[in-house]
Amino acid sequence: LLSEEAYGGNPPNFVVMLMDDLGWGDLGCFGEPGRETPQLDRMAREGVLVPAMYASAPLCSPSRAALLTGRLPVRNGFYSDNDLGRNAYTPQDIVGGIADEETLLSELLQQAGYVSAVVGKWHLGHQEKFLPLQHGFDSYFGSPNCHFGPYDDVTTPNIAVFRDNKMVGRYYEKEFDFPGHVSNYTRLLTEEATSFIRARAADAKPFFLFWTPDSTHAPTYADVQYVGKSGRGRYGSAVQDLDAGVGAILDELDRNGLSNNTLVVFSSDNGAALVSKTQGGSNGPLLCGKQTTFEGGMRVPGIFWWPGTIPAGTTTDQVWTHMDFLPTFLELAGVALPQNLTLDGLPLSNTLLHPELHISRSVFLYRGNLLMAVRDGPYKLHLWTWATPPHLLEIDDDFCPGQRQPNVTTYNQVNHTDNPILYDVVADPAERYQISNTSSVYKTVVPQLLALVEQHVNNLQLAEPQLNWCDDAVMHWAPPGCEELGRCLTPPPSAPHLCYWDH
Amino acid sequence: LLSEEAYGGNPPNFVVMLMDDLGWGDLGCFGEPGRETPQLDRMAREGVLVPAMYASAPLCSPSRAALLTGRLPVRNGFYSDNDLGRNAYTPQDIVGGIADEETLLSELLQQAGYVSAVVGKWHLGHQEKFLPLQHGFDSYFGSPNCHFGPYDDVTTPNIAVFRDNKMVGRYYEKEFDFPGHVSNYTRLLTEEATSFIRARAADAKPFFLFWTPDSTHAPTYADVQYVGKSGRGRYGSAVQDLDAGVGAILDELDRNGLSNNTLVVFSSDNGAALVSKTQGGSNGPLLCGKQTTFEGGMRVPGIFWWPGTIPAGTTTDQVWTHMDFLPTFLELAGVALPQNLTLDGLPLSNTLLHPELHISRSVFLYRGNLLMAVRDGPYKLHLWTWATPPHLLEIDDDFCPGQRQPNVTTYNQVNHTDNPILYDVVADPAERYQISNTSSVYKTVVPQLLALVEQHVNNLQLAEPQLNWCDDAVMHWAPPGCEELGRCLTPPPSAPHLCYWDH
Numbered sequence A, B: 001l002l003s004e005e006a007y008g009g010n011p012p013n014f015v016v017m018l019m020d021d022l023g024w025g026d027l028g029c030f031g032e033p034g035r036e037t038p039q040l041d042r043m044a045r046e047g048v049l050v051p052a053m054y055a056s057a058p059l060c061s062p063s064r065a066a067l068l069t070g071r072l073p074v075r076n077g078f079y080s081d082n083d084l085g086r087n088a089y090t091p092q093d094i095v096g097g098i099a100d101e102e103t104l105l106s107e108l109l110q111q112a113g114y115v116s117a118v119v120g121k122w123h124l125g126h127q128e129k130f131l132p133l134q135h136g137f138d139s140y141f142g143s144p145n146c147h148f149g150p151y152d153d154v155t156t157p158n159i160a161v162f163r164d165n166k167m168v169g170r171y172y173e174k175e176f177d178f179p180g181h182v183s184n185y186t187r188l189l190t191e192e193a194t195s196f197i198r199a200r201a202a203d204a205k206p207f208f209l210f211w212t213p214d215s216t217h218a219p220t221y222a223d224v225q226y227v228g229k230s231g232r233g234r235y236g237s238a239v240q241d242l243d244a245g246v247g248a249i250l251d252e253l254d255r256n257g258l259s260n261n262t263l264v265v266f267s268s269d270n271g272a273a274l275v276s277k278t279q280g281g282s283n284g285p286l287l288c289g290k291q292t293t294f295e296g297g298m299r300v301p302g303i304f305w306w307p308g309t310i311p312a313g314t315t316t317d318q319v320w321t322h323m324d325f326l327p328t329f330l331e332l333a334g335v336a337l338p339q340n341l342t343l344d345g346l347p348l349s350n351t352l353l354h355p356e357l358h359i360s361r362s363v364f365l366y367r368g369n370l371l372m373a374v375r376d377g378p379y380k381l382h383l384w385t386w387a388t389p390p391h392l393l394e395i396d397d398d399f400c401p402g403q404r405q406p407n408v409t410t411y412n413q414v415n416h417t418d419n420p421i422l423y424d425v426v427a428d429p430a431e432r433y434q435i436s437n438t439s440s441v442y443k444t445v446v447p448q449l450l451a452l453v454e455q456h457v458n459n460l461q462l463a464e465p466q467l468n469w470c471d472d473a474v475m476h477w478a479p480p481g482c483e484e485l486g487r488c489l490t491p492p493p494s495a496p497h498l499c500y501w502d503h
C-alpha cells in the first residue's frame, strides 16, 4: 500500500499554505530577481518544486472552493450564470456559499480522525451555515471575506474576523487595525498556526492545517519590521512577512518532531493581480494575471515539503492542480474516497514520492461558467479569450499591462471554438508564439484536445450556481458573537437581487 | 592585500564562460519552468547568483569587446557612426576589429605570466591582425564570426574556423558540418577547454580561459544526444548541450585540484534574440530582447563559482557589468592597472568575497553611438527609446513580441531627453510601470541621474569607430592556412563602402 510505504503506517499530517494573489514570479526559487524569500527558497531546496501548479479559477472564492472539494467551480457551485463567463466571488453581500451537498477534504479527514483548522481567509461563504466548523473543520480563526475597507459601519459594515463560529472583532477597528498598511495580522495567523501544531503534537492526533493569510491581496499589509525592507515596496514587505511565517511553521514542525510525518504544500489561490501595478505581485514571464485564464492568471507557485519522504531539491514536471490535493492526501492517509463522488483532481502521491513518474492529465480552465481553455501535455488550447474589458481599461485597470497580442489578449469575449488558439506552454510558457493552424502539429493536436473537451463537457454535471444572488441584508451587520462584543449593527431589510459581475 | 586574503598568494585562474544570445530567463536557477540546466543550477548552488548582471551592448561584437577591454564600445571603437544609434557588429565583410591601442584583459594577464585561451566565437575582427593571438591570447580554437550559412563559397565564402592564426576548416563543410542542426561542435569546444585546463594543471601556470560557444545563436545546434530531449525544442537542446559542457569544465577543475584557486563566471553576451521566436531563448519577465536597451536586451545571467572562497548558494544584489571582470580579475591577481587606462568597469572582488557588501555604480546603456539609458541604484532612466523598426515588423521580426507599451517600445528612435522615462527595475524588472513625472520620486531622482549622465558624457573620449567600413574583399576567401588545406578562394577586388546598419 502506497501510504504505508510512504510513512510507515502513521497517517501523515497535511499543511496547505495558500497565499492570496501571490504570483508565479514572486519567489526567489521561481526567479524573482531580488531573492527576498529565503524561507521559501529553503523549503524548495528541501522539497519538490512544481513549476506547473494550476489554481482552479483565476480568483479567490472559486479557487478555494475547488481546492477543498477537489472539484471544478462549475461542479461545486462556485460560479454564477447571471451572465456568460464572469468572474464571481463571495463579497460580503453574497447570499450563497459552499453547499452542504459538497464533500470537503476537511470532512473526509475528520471522518478519518483528523483534527482540522482554517487559519486565515475562508471565502467559501460568510453566513453561519457556510463557515468552516459546519464543513469539517474543528477550529477557525480569520475572516470569511476579503479585507477590504475601512467602511463606515453605516452604509457598509466593516468585515468581521471570526474565531470558530463567532465574530471576535472587525478589520480596521480596534482589534485588527491596519494603520498605514502596517499590521501584525500575518504574525497572529502564524502564531495561531504554530500553536495548533503544538496542540497536535501534544494530543498526537493527525491534523490538517489550512493556512490562508491574505496580506498579498490588495490592500497589502505587513508587519512593521518589514516596512521599507523590500526592494519591491509594500507588496514585497508583505511577501517577506509571509516568508517568515512559512519558516516559523516549518521550524515548529521540526521542533515538534513532526516534519518527517507532515506533507506541507505552498501555493497561491490565483496569479498576481496586475491591476495593482507596483502594489501587486509578479507572474514572471507568464501572460496576464488574476481574472484571466492565461498562464499568469492560473499558474501559481507550487512547493511540496516532506523531509525524508519526498526527494529534496528536486523539480517535478508533473502538471498539478489544487484539486489534486484532496485525492492525493486521502491516498496518503489511506482513506477511501466516497462512492459516487465525482472529482476533477487526481491522486498524484506517486509522482511526489518518485519525481521521475508522470501522470498524463488535462486541466480545464474556466472563467465562471465558460470553459475558456484546456491544457494537456505541453499544449494549451484557447477556445475563448478575454483579457481586460474596455470599461476597466478606461480607468487604467489592466489585467495584462504592457502585454498585447492581437486576437489573444482581447478586450471582449471572443469565441475561437471554430479555430482555437494553440500554444506549447512548456516551450513557450509566456503564451507568445501561436502554433500556426496550418502546421502538422496543430492539425494533429487540436482534434485530440477538442475530443477531450467534448468528453469533459458531456460528462459535466453543473451544480446549482451559488454566486447569483446578492443582498445587503446578509452583510456583516450582526454576525454571531456581536452581542457579546456589543458590536451588533442593524441590517437593512432583505432585498435580494441578481449580483452583477462585470468581467 | 585583498588578493592574498582570497587565495593565499597564488594568483587565481579565471574562466569566463560567455554564451551567445542566451537569455536571462533560460536557466533553471533564473526561473526557467522546465529546469533543464542541472549543471548550471548546481553551479549556482555552489556559487553566487547575480540577478543584476549587465552586458555592455545588446549584441555580440561590441558586448565582447567591452568585456575584454573593460571599456564601453564607444570608448574601445566597437561602434559605428554611419548613422545615429545603430547596432553594428563584425560580419565577415567588416573591415575593422579590435584596435592595437586597446588593452585587453588577456594582454594584462599575459604580462603577469598567465596563459590565456579563447575557445569558441571571437567576434572582435576576423582579419589576421585582429585575431586573439595578436591580443594577448596564447591559443585559439573557434571562429571569429557568427556561424551563419551555409554559403556557396562563390558569392560568399563559408565562415572559417581557426586554430591559432590559421584556418583549419569551414562551417558547413566537411570538418564542421551541421546536418539538420545537429553538431558535435559544442563538445569539441568543451574538450578543447578541458584539455587546456589539464595542460595548465601540468605546467602549473596561472590561466585565463575564455570559453565562448555559439550554439544558442541562430541557427542553433546541439549534439545528437540532446535532440528531442528538451521541452523547448532545438534551442532547449542547445542549452542542455552547453549545460553539460559547463558541468564538464567544472568537473575538470575539480579533478585537477584547481577549483579552490579558480574563479569561474558564467554569463551571456546579450539577451535572448526574441526575433527567433520558438527557436530563441527567454528573457523571463524582462522587457524585449537582443538589439534593445530594455532589460531583456542587456540584462543577462550571471553566476560566479569559486568553491571555498566565495560563499556557496548565495545571491548578490550588486549590479555588475561584464566590464567589471577586467579590473576585478586584476585585483584578485594582484596585478596593477596600467596608468592612464580609462575603464568603465569597477573592481568588485570585495562584493564577491563578502556578499553583504555593495558598491554604488552607474551603468550606461548604449545602442551604437547613442546613450539610450542609465541605471543607477534601483532606477533606470530612458533618455531614448527604440524597439523594433517598422521594416522589421513588416517581415514579422519583432524585438519585443507580445509586449507593447505606448511611448516606450517605440517603432522609431524617440528622444525623451526633455522628459525621460523612469522605472524602478528592482521593484519592476519588467519595466512595466513608469514612475510618474509628477511624483516626488521622479522629481528627486531624475535630476540626479541626469547629472550622472552629464558627467559621463563630459568625460567620454570617443574612440575612432571600427565598424563603419565594409568590403567583400575582406571576407574569408583565403585566410591564413587555406593553402595548406588547398581551400583558398579568390577574393573579389577591394571595394570598401560604408556599412549599412538598419537598426
Ligand SMILES: [Ca+2]
Pocket: A019, A020, A021, A059, A060, A217, A269, A270
Ligand atoms: Ca486571491
Ligand SMILES: [Ca+2]
Pocket: B019, B020, B021, B059, B060, B217, B269, B270
Ligand atoms: Ca550574441
